[in-house]
Amino acid sequence: MAQPEFGLLDGQQRSNWIRLRTMIVLRWVAIVGQLIALTVAQHLLGLQIELGLCYLAVGISAIGNLIAIFVFPENKRLTExxxxxxxxxxxxxxxxxxxxxxGLNNPFAMLMLGPVTISAAVLTTRSTILVGATAIVIVTVLSEIHMPLRAKDGDVLSIPALFVFGNWIAMVIAICFISLYSRRVTSEIHSMSDALSATQLALSREQKLTDLGGVVAAAAHELGTPLATIKLASSELIGELTDQPDLQEDAALISQQADRCRDILRDMGRTGKDDLHMRQAPLMTVVQEAAEPHANRGKSVLYTHDPDAGEEMDQPAILRKPEIIHGLRNLVQNAVDFARSTVWVEAHWTNDHITLRIIDDGRGFPPQVLGRIGDPFVGHRKTNTDRAQRPEYNGMGLGLFIAKTLLERSGAELAFANGADPYGEHQQEGLHTGAIVKVTWPRGKVDALNGENSVKRGENEKLTV
Known part of the structure; x- marks a missing residue:
């Protein structure tokens, strides 16, 4: 089963999130700050600076802002x-x-870091590298070529050459570090946002399927009696209309269509669940339901539970939450994808906890990413063998992230391990040597008969729209 596509966004698409109006406002703030700095430098500090050229630079920025305001609409979003x-x-x-x-004698030289930080936060890596390289070139030029600051009496205000060199080194390091730091943090935030959006979509889809199943089952139950009555009445008419072939044929058609309606409702209701009675089910029933889409994919899926835990009638009844079903389904899918021949789903329960272990006989998790299993977009370089075994797998780790997030939402704790060294030379097929995923719930979180989340009993409530 291929990895689901959730329309995740890349940096090129995210750059389109920035409105032109936002950049205009930020530029106005910079223009006002520059004008204030020039005014203070001239009138309060008495510095001799080229005011004409300085005001020309500020004026060009202001003119650019005014053109952008009058030419483009307020809701325009900028491309990359x-x-x-x-x-x-x-x-x-x-x-x-x-x-x-x-130049670098001016303490405001640190403001060069502003555009670099913005580019690292909103632009692609290529654009960030270009902006960072441009900033380094400008800083390097400023360290050598600049107009000196002069006091009112004509003295040149400058710092020792060693400090200028130190400022240059500090600026270059800051540009590289802040770019890398901002890019990394922003990438983490975007990745988590994308993964959580995908998780929400998966949960929403599972919830819709569950709700639809409940409606279908209720419809099948309610329509069962009228269809049986139609079937009985049409059968009697067939026997009584032997002397009227045309009417007898119509009665037979009614009987056939009643049978057809019954079959359609039965097929639709196979996956439907009665809203009250089937909000809960025995543990192994829920597990088998979650694993059902992957049970016939050429691998054996074996279900076992601890013999000391009791017979099937003693199994805990747990909630049929969409997040539990979808989360377990993703874990089983991952195990089936990488198993050689067999996947084991082992259950164990006590008065305090319910535990599931999903094990396969494959190569296990790669050791270099084992500690990061469950994070979004965790992958490793695939070998030719990996591509041949699972060519459709993108290796982003999104499926495991969705499973982990949904199951943790239901109160579970997950642990990932390997049954053996995935690169060992003495693995034996048919043994628990592959990946192991352990899911543990406090019993009160998922127990449907006792505890804080118990399902109420009684007659089914009428569906309201």
Whole structure:
């Protein structure tokens, strides 16, 4: 079974989230700050600076903002290239202002980190590298080429060359570190957001299927008696209309169509669950229902439970929550995908806990990612053998993340391990040597008959729309 596609977003699509209006507002803030700094430098500190060129640089930025306001609609979202050009413009404009006001001798040189941080947060990796490289080039040029700051009496304000070199080193390191740090954190946030969205979609789909099954089962139950009555009446008419062949044929058609309706409702109701009585089921029944789509894929799926736990009638009845069914289904799918021939689903229960272990006889989890199993988008480089065994598998780890998230939502704790060294030379087929996933619930979280989540008993309630 191929990995489901949930329309996950890449960096190119995310760059389209930024509105032009947001960038305009940020640029206005920068323009006001630059004007205040120039005014303070001239009137309060008495510094001699090239005000004409400085105001020209600020004016170009303001004119660009005004053009963007009047030309483009307020709800315009920037493309990747448009975002990149705006960030580069701000970077070059700031670099030009610093070149007019002392270069790296100016303490405001640290503002060069702003555009770099923005690019790392919203743009693709390629664009971030371009912006970072441009910033490093500008900082390097500013360390050597700039107009000096002069005090009111004409003295040049500068720091020792060693400190200028230190500032340059610090700026280059900061540009690289902040870019990498921001990119990494933003990527983690986006990956988690995508994975949680996929989890929510999977849960919503499972919930809809469960609700639909309940409606179908209720319809089949309610329509059973009228169909039986129609069947009985039509059968009597067939016997009484032997002297009227035309009417007898119509009665036979009614009987056939009643049978057809009964068969359709029976087929539709096979997966339907009565809303009250089947909100809960024995543990192994729920497990087998979850694993059913993968039970006939060429691998044996064996269900066992601890002999000391009791007979089947003593099995705990657990809640048929969509997150439990879908989570277990993903775990079984993963085991079937990688098993050589057999998957074992072992159950054990006590008065306090319910435990499931899903084991396969495959190669197990790769040791290098074992500690990160359950995180979204965790993959490793596939060998030719891996591609041949499971060519449709993308290796993103999204299925296990969905399973882990849904099962933890139901109160479970998951643990991942290997039955043996996946790269050992003495593995034997048919043994528990592959991946092991252990799912443990506090019994009160999923017990349908006792505890905080017990299902009420009684007659079925009428469905309301």
């Amino acid at each position: 290239s448009e975002n990149l050009l705006m960030v580069l413009f701000d970077l070059l404009q700031l670099g030009f202002l610093l070149a007019l006001t002392g």
